[in-house]
Amino acid sequence: NLVVSEVSITNTTGGGFDASNGSGASMNVVFGSISSTGGVNGIDLTNCAGTFTVNGGTITNPTGTGVLISGGSVVFSTSGVITDNSGFAVDVDNHDSGNVTFSGNITSTGTGIRVQNCGGGTKTFSGSSKSLTTTSNNAVSLLSNAGATITFSNGGLVITTTSGIGFNATSGATAINVTGNGNTLNSSSGATCLNVNSSTIGSGNLNFQSITSVGGTAPGIVLDNTGANGGLTVNGDGTNTAKGGNGSGGTIANKTGADGSTTTGIGIYLNNTSNVILRRMQLNDFQNLGVFGTSVNGFTLQYSTINGSNGTSSGSNDACLAFGKTNPSGANGLNGANPSLIDNCKISGAIEHNMEFYNQSGSFSLTCSNSDITDNSTSFGGDGIQIEMQGTATATVSVQSCFFNNNKSQPLQGAANDDSALDITINTCTVTKTVQGNEGFIVSNGSNGDLTAHITNNNISGIGGVAIFVGQTPGNATSSSNLIAVISGNTINHPTSATNHAIFIAPTSTVGQISTANILVQNNNITENSTMGVSRPIEINTPDANTSPSFTVSVIGNTASVGDNVGGVGIQVAARQSSAGCFDIRNNTVTFPNGTPPGVFGLRARQAGSATANLEQGASSGSAATVLAANNPGSTTEVLGTVNVVSNSTCQSPPN
DSSP, rough: OOEEEEEEEEEEOOOOOEEEEETTEEEEEEEEEEEEEEOSSSSSEEEEEEEEEESSSEEEESOSSEEEEEESSSSSEOEEEESSSSSSSEEEOOSSSSEEEEEEEEESSSSSSEEOOSSSSEEEEOOOOOOEEESSSSSSSEEEEEEEEEEHHHHHEEEEESSOOOOEEEEEEEEEOOOSOEEEEEEOOOOOOOOSSSSEEEEEEEEEHHHEEEEESSSSSESSSSSSSSOEEEOOTTTOOSSTOOOOOEEEEEEEEOOTTTSEEEEEEEEEEEEEEEEEOEEEESSEEEEEEEEEEEEEEEEEEEEEEEEOOTTOOEEEEEEEESSSSSOOOOOOOOOOEEEEEEEEESSOOOOEEESSSSSSEEEEEEEEEOOOOOOTOOSEEEEOOOOTTTTEEEEEOEEEESSOOOOOEEOOOOOOEEEEEEESSSEOOOSSOOOOOEEEEEEEEEEEEEEESOOOSSSSSSSEEEEEEEEEEEOOOOEEEEEEEEEEEEEEOOOOOOEEEOOOOTTTOOOEEEEESSOEEEOOOOOOOOOOSSSEEOOOOOOOOOEEEEEEEEEEEEESHHHHOOOEEEETOOEEEEEEEEEEEEEEETOOOTTTEEEEEEEEEOOEEEEEEOOOOSSSSHHHHHHBBBEEEEEEEEEEEEEEEOOOOOOO
């Protein structure tokens, strides 16, 4: 046994303390300080037990390791300063029990800090400065530490590499924490800055001010199987709240790699991880994806920009940001109780869809707010946001106060297929077309899927296709499916070149089955400028042959201006095929500022085929023609086919 108290060691030409053959010996040691320059190791404790405390000193540039703790169970603590420009500043290996604490500052230009093969204990690095500049070497290596808790606290973890991984934690740990302010990771040659694989992030989280990796093939951030106790936070300067941010959270950019790879060509790769928060980051120019995630329980991207050119193939899921993969060979993206948020971001430049969300099971909630989603590829561009639920997945999505421009297909497309359920709100958004843009908001359900949609208070202009579409997959909606939709308060300016309706509602069903739908179309203001003779401000119809949907539609308080002097009704509510429609049509105003074409009416209720069409009487009574006219004094009206007048409250109450 070794007992030392109140002793200081100073060696200007060699190591400080060498117990490289401790052989399990116990010690009770307190040094006032240990200072050494050169030598092999500053402090070497191999197979030691007991306690070893150093209350100060400086270990400078040994040829080997600053502090080596190998095997044994010694409880070690030092507040001394460690500087090492060749080997490891600290190396803790096979230390299965006994806590280790480094509270002094650490500087390494060699091989950084390593903790490996530790089956237990707490390993803490709490100095206010931990500066690791390791070029092609990994700066922090935490390897196979099942049972150990490893914490870097009090901030000041500043890591700079070229081709080495900045912070590398693999193959096990009970908890890994990085806390405090001023923690940064930077790879000047495009290496992975942060790699946590099959190791648990602790409740203290991994907190960084910035992460930067530019060039190369490797993702800048990889979180793979990191548990559910904690997550990653990148916060930048913590103050800038401009849309798109100021890049103070770091830049990840210019990644190359083969299509479909999850290890190259991606900026940030996330799998089976939780609570990822990225703020004030700049991401751009990825041959695959900016961010790709599967089984992510809670994701936030805020005050950040993804732009440049992202993706090289429309045949894969190349995108600015994608969670999950669609069937066949699908994979869940966001999944779990923690909510996700995309807020105050600028997202553009995808070869196909700017953002994609797919699930086949489980559930998630997502809010996308105050963001600009624009300018995907002019050659292969798809949607601004694509959301596709399959299998038994459920999702609640809210899109609030976003700006969409130049998304080649649609600003947003959402679908609930198979046995899935999607509850989506699109509110106070703006959609424009400067160069490209075929259609507006498209939401649908199919098979046994359930869709609840609220599309409200949006402003849509310049879109020549349908501005708002709500319906079921043509000929594919079973009796188990259900559609509920509110389309209210939207302002639509349809261009002269428009070739589809401004608002198009299309209930349908699987042949031989009765799907259900309840839809409110209320207080929309539509200017229909089309001169193509085919575009109506509002069209509600069941056009698919041999289908039998049962639907209620309430069309209330809408205003439409129809500039087309070629022909075409302003608002049509129709039950066709074998459908059963129940209509509440009141207080709509349709005008023709260029004159009403001969034989054209502002508002039409229609029955055709073997369908049943019922019209609630509202404030009137009598024939369908009388009721429709009386309840819509601001429009000329007509009734086609056999439309039955029924008492009020016969139809379902409109959805909220």
